[in-house]
Amino acid sequence: MSKTFKTDLKWSDVTPKADFLNRRQLMAGVGAAGLIASTPALGKIATVKSRYSTSEKPNSFEDITKYNNFYEFGTGKDDPAKYAGALTTDPWSIKIDGMVDRPGTYDLADITKGVTMEERIYRFRCVEAWAMVIPWVGFELSTLLKRVGVKSGAKYVAFETLERPSEMIGQKRRTIPWPYREGLRLDEAMNPLTILATGLYGDTLPNQNGAPIRLVVPWKYGFKSIKSIVRISLTSKQPESSWNMLQPSEYGFYSNVNPNVDHPRWSQASERKIGGLIAKRQPTLMFNGYEKEVAGLYKGMDLAKFY
Amino acid sequence: MTSLVQSLNSATRKIPAWILYVLGMVPVAALTLQLFNGQLGIDPVKTLEHELGEIALQLLIAGLAITPLRNAFGLNLIKFRRAIGLLAFAYVVMHLGVWLFLDMQLLMQQILKDLVKRWYITIGMFGLLLMIPLALTSNNLSLRKLGAANWRKLHKLTYGAVLAGAIHYVILVKGWQLEPLIYLAIVVLLLAMRIPPLKRVRLV
Numbered sequence: 001m002s003k004t005f006k007t008d009l010k011w012s013d014v015t016p017k018a019d020f021l022n023r024r025q026l027m028a029g030v031g032a033a034g035l036i037a038s039t040p041a042l043g044k045i046a047t048v049k050s051r052y053s054t055s056e057k058p059n060s061f062e063d064i065t066k067y068n069n070f071y072e073f074g075t076g077k078d079d080p081a082k083y084a085g086a087l088t089t090d091p092w093s094i095k096i097d098g099m100v101d102r103p104g105t106y107d108l109a110d111i112t113k114g115v116t117m118e119e120r121i122y123r124f125r126c127v128e129a130w131a132m133v134i135p136w137v138g139f140e141l142s143t144l145l146k147r148v149g150v151k152s153g154a155k156y157v158a159f160e161t162l163e164r165p166s167e168m169i170g171q172k173r174r175t176i177p178w179p180y181r182e183g184l185r186l187d188e189a190m191n192p193l194t195i196l197a198t199g200l201y202g203d204t205l206p207n208q209n210g211a212p213i214r215l216v217v218p219w220k221y222g223f224k225s226i227k228s229i230v231r232i233s234l235t236s237k238q239p240e241s242s243w244n245m246l247q248p249s250e251y252g253f254y255s256n257v258n259p260n261v262d263h264p265r266w267s268q269a270s271e272r273k274i275g276g277l278i279a280k281r282q283p284t285l286m287f288n289g290y291e292k293e294v295a296g297l298y299k300g301m302d303l304a305k306f307y
Numbered sequence: 308m309t310s311l312v313q314s315l316n317s318a319t320r321k322i323p324a325w326i327l328y329v330l331g332m333v334p335v336a337a338l339t340l341q342l343f344n345g346q347l348g349i350d351p352v353k354t355l356e357h358e359l360g361e362i363a364l365q366l367l368i369a370g371l372a373i374t375p376l377r378n379a380f381g382l383n384l385i386k387f388r389r390a391i392g393l394l395a396f397a398y399v400v401m402h403l404g405v406w407l408f409l410d411m412q413l414l415m416q417q418i419l420k421d422l423v424k425r426w427y428i429t430i431g432m433f434g435l436l437l438m439i440p441l442a443l444t445s446n447n448l449s450l451r452k453l454g455a456a457n458w459r460k461l462h463k464l465t466y467g468a469v470l471a472g473a474i475h476y477v478i479l480v481k482g483w484q485l486e487p488l489i490y491l492a493i494v495v496l497l498l499a500m501r502i503p504p505l506k507r508v509r510l511v
Contacts, residue, residue, distance in 0.1 A: 071482070075480070265425055265427065267420060267425075269417055272352075278409055281412045
């Protein structure tokens with residue numbers, strides 16, 4: 001493949017297992033003392049910290065799990081928390097096809113086997129102009145793509161969410177074209193910030209947040225971070241995405257967080273940080289604060305045109 | 308059916324219209340209480356904003372339904388219409404207030420831009436402006452000064468206001484959601500029932 005992501009991280013940068021196990025013991029001790037009782041089920045998944053995590057304070061577990069846009073379970077913000085329990089997430093497999101060396105249907109356990117899970121505390125920005133800070137657990141998408149082998153000529157990665165109206169009641173109406181589809185350019189997919197998340201707050205991902213495995217692309221509006229993934233395809237053509245199919249003038253393929261390019265419905269200049277009685281408005285940052293890491297991907301592009 | 312309408316008419320005759328103002332403020336009290344008890348969900352401001360807007364739309368529709376109900380069913384609720392209309396206006400104003408103060412937090416530059424750039428905000432604000440002369444003339448003195456014919460003509464602005472409210476809701480949500488479309492369908496039906504041939508249809 002032509003565009004391999006090169007990291008400046010070395011194996012020596014990875015926290016030795018003994019160290020992080022110690023750290024977890026320490027945390028468990030603190031937890032037992034009841035000092036962090038508000039953090040649910042801390043550390044059920046072994047994770048290492050990441051240099052990509054923000055130092056901002058994450059939203060509460062309740063904020064993150066009771067305020068979701070997951071139209072497969074209804075359009076209300078509280079619908080996913082109410083109805084996503086019906087979803088069967090085990091067994092789960094992902095079909096990986098298209099321009100890959102080793103296509104196939106992979107069991108989720110095979111995909112995550114031997115993968116070092118990281119805690120990635122990311123800023124999250126919804127296109128509806130609200131924002132949170134979320135402590136994901138996951139691994140870089142590039143890890144998976146490298147394992148299945150990306151063929152030269154592949155330029156895009158397409159994703160699909162499960163379509164199962166019997167368990168996803170929102171799919172009984174065609175609010176948006178099902179199955180939910182999203183896509184990334186290959187270099188975006190290979191960026192170290194792009195992860196596949198399988199957990200939240202150190203525990204398995206709640207269904208309403210996209211269990212058992214979802215994409216997280218923190219510099220793009222939230223709808224790009226597709227949930228409950230069942231298919232990943234490598235293609236040479238720009239893939240379709242559900243929101244773009246529905247209203248192309250509102251939802252571009254790139255959908256990078258950009259305070260200078262307004263969505264027709266919402267000014268993107270500011271955002272409401274969820275939490276507390278009155279969500280405080282704060283200025284929106286270019287690429288949601290990840291400018292340093294991703295601005296290079298769009299060098300020379302007119303971001304008002306490629307929104 | 309006729310006897311049902313008759314008993315409804317005689318029952319409502321005994322209810323004074325002022326009771327509606329009292330009942331109409333119950334949701335405001337309930338929402339305020341819920342707000343401070345943390346019962347409005349993760350994003351209380353949005354819940355408040357949406358609830359107030361939805362109640363306003365429901366009241367506008369209720370006001371719009373009075374005449375067709377009389378024409379088609381012989382149900383006479385006209386004495387409640389002023390209260391319903393004024394309550395609708397109060398809810399629209401509160402809805403705007405929540406948006407300005409709690410949602411936008413008085414970021415004037417962004418507010419002014421939104422007013423001209425976001426169609427649903429433009430249409431919503433247009434609906435509110437139409438309601439101002441209606442609210443100001445919803446009293447006996449104005450009715451006398453304007454004369455019944457002029458007053459009725461002026462109050463046809465209601466049609467525009469209700470339609471603006473319903474369209475505001477349809478286009479502000481993402482995708483084609485069911486609830487706002489149902490509201491719009493009801494509004495269109497109630498307006499259609501005022502067109503001369505349909506106006507004369509008696510269902511009872």
